[in-house]
Amino acid sequence: MTVEEACFCGWVGDLASKRRLYLGDGQWGLVCPRCGRPDNLSWLPAARRQEVIARALDAAPPAQE
Numbered sequence: 001m002t003v004e005e006a007c008f009c010g011w012v013g014d015l016a017s018k019r020r021l022y023l024g025d026g027q028w029g030l031v032c033p034r035c036g037r038p039d040n041l042s043w044l045p046a047a048r049r050q051e052v053i054a055r056a057l058d059a060a061p062p063a064q065e
């Protein structure tokens with residue numbers, strides 16, 4: 001099952017191609033691969049949210065110099 005997802009920046013794609021990011025406070029979300037806008041998936045039922053997060057790849061950590 002794929003979920004088509006659109007972002008304010010104009011990116012449209014499969015929810016599965018987003019990366020997960022820890023938002024703090026025990027919350028995980030997915031970030032847009034184009035603009036990096038985080039989405040806490042509050043619009044998804046909790047069970048579905050966990051499944052999506054579990055499948056998502058980790059976002060690249062911020063570059064540290």
Ligand SMILES: [Zn+2]
Nearest residue numbers: 007009032035
């Ligand atoms: Zn975006």
